[in-house]
Amino acid sequence: MRIKFLTHKNTVCRDAINRVSTFFILFFSTLTLNAQTTFLKNSENFSVCSESYDYKTNTISFKPYKDSLNTCALWFRFGMTGYRKDTVLTVKSVFDESSYNPSFLVFSYDNKEFFPIRNRYKNKHLEAVLKPEKDTVFFATGYPYSYENLKKFLDENTPHKNLVKTENLDTASEFYIPLLTITSKKDSPKKKLVWIICRQHAFESVANFVMEGMLKYLLSDDCNKKLLKRYIFKIVPMTDVENVVSGLSGRMSKPRDYNRDWDSPIRDRIKILENKIAETAKEYQYYMFFDVHGTFPCGSIGTDDFSYFDLKGDAKKSHNLRDYFGRISTKKFRPIPDNQQSYGGMTADWWNFLNFKELRFSTTVEIDWIENYETYYKIGEEMIKGIF
Numbered sequence: 001m002r003i004k005f006l007t008h009k010n011t012v013c014r015d016a017i018n019r020v021s022t023f024f025i026l027f028f029s030t031l032t033l034n035a036q037t038t039f040l041k042n043s044e045n046f047s048v049c050s051e052s053y054d055y056k057t058n059t060i061s062f063k064p065y066k067d068s069l070n071t072c073a074l075w076f077r078f079g080m081t082g083y084r085k086d087t088v089l090t091v092k093s094v095f096d097e098s099s100y101n102p103s104f105l106v107f108s109y110d111n112k113e114f115f116p117i118r119n120r121y122k123n124k125h126l127e128a129v130l131k132p133e134k135d136t137v138f139f140a141t142g143y144p145y146s147y148e149n150l151k152k153f154l155d156e157n158t159p160h161k162n163l164v165k166t167e168n169l170d171t172a173s174e175f176y177i178p179l180l181t182i183t184s185k186k187d188s189p190k191k192k193l194v195w196i197i198c199r200q201h202a203f204e205s206v207a208n209f210v211m212e213g214m215l216k217y218l219l220s221d222d223c224n225k226k227l228l229k230r231y232i233f234k235i236v237p238m239t240d241v242e243n244v245v246s247g248l249s250g251r252m253s254k255p256r257d258y259n260r261d262w263d264s265p266i267r268d269r270i271k272i273l274e275n276k277i278a279e280t281a282k283e284y285q286y287y288m289f290f291d292v293h294g295t296f297p298c299g300s301i302g303t304d305d306f307s308y309f310d311l312k313g314d315a316k317k318s319h320n321l322r323d324y325f326g327r328i329s330t331k332k333f334r335p336i337p338d339n340q341q342s343y344g345g346m347t348a349d350w351w352n353f354l355n356f357k358e359l360r361f362s363t364t365v366e367i368d369w370i371e372n373y374e375t376y377y378k379i380g381e382e383m384i385k386g387i388f
């Protein structure tokens, strides 16, 4: 089967034209600072505000997008064209209201392939210099992973015989929110059910690279046949698509973010997810739940690592994946109580063994900001292999 992505609901033609023209107006109403200098900032997954350019010093100053008190000054992505190429280009953040600082600056000339750039803090501002080789350059906090990236990956890797079903998790959304079912063809109620959701927080783009590593393995011909025969995977690779597309952080978004809406959900997507999990838990042996996150974009960098929360707290029942994770991660897992009082409504409060007694292992995985893509993919692949 081929996945069809409908990025917009069917609307009357005039609506469509309005949308298209609004898009182009937005796209081209980039801030023109002089005849040649332009900021590119209204494409998918772009986020920056209060940008400026000084011709004399060839310096770009910018403020990361501020979408909530909790996450301001962390996440940004934008492009720039029309700077001087005869000298170094300096890029610096001018945000000083946050207790968090943006970090892990990466740049790209084609907005596809990004490279780390050495940055430092000077008077509380992130600063980096680059000798530009091309006319346009893009900057971001860490490697971006957009909705387009996900669509491209799924287009390139499907159809595949291991992907037995693809559905739209939330038909009310203007975006297609993929829910993938991966298993062997032969169905059986004895199959062990593994739910994996990812990107409840839009700015944690690292999480999607690990997710891609998981999917790459599951949708490869090398995938363990016995694993597919005995297990059924239900996977939501990108939960908060809207905020990913808008370039917002998603964390602590009002009235509450996806990850904190699980106790008595007000967001339809979480209601649908809870219903799907409960429904499928009756059809199969509900066995594991992973919620894949990334640390803050200012979090641990370059450690080639991940950590996870042990929410099960029941050593006897615990799956050996816990030990396996302990071996492949150099960090020790951090056990947390089943109810995190300070984070009411978190995913973890809902999906742990209090609701599903047969669950063997459930965890929130936190991925660090790693400089090598392959490491992300490897972590994802290892996580799946560790199940079996």
Ligand SMILES: [Zn+2]
Residues within 6 Å of the ligand: 200, 201, 204, 259, 293, 294
């Ligand atoms: Zn998160």
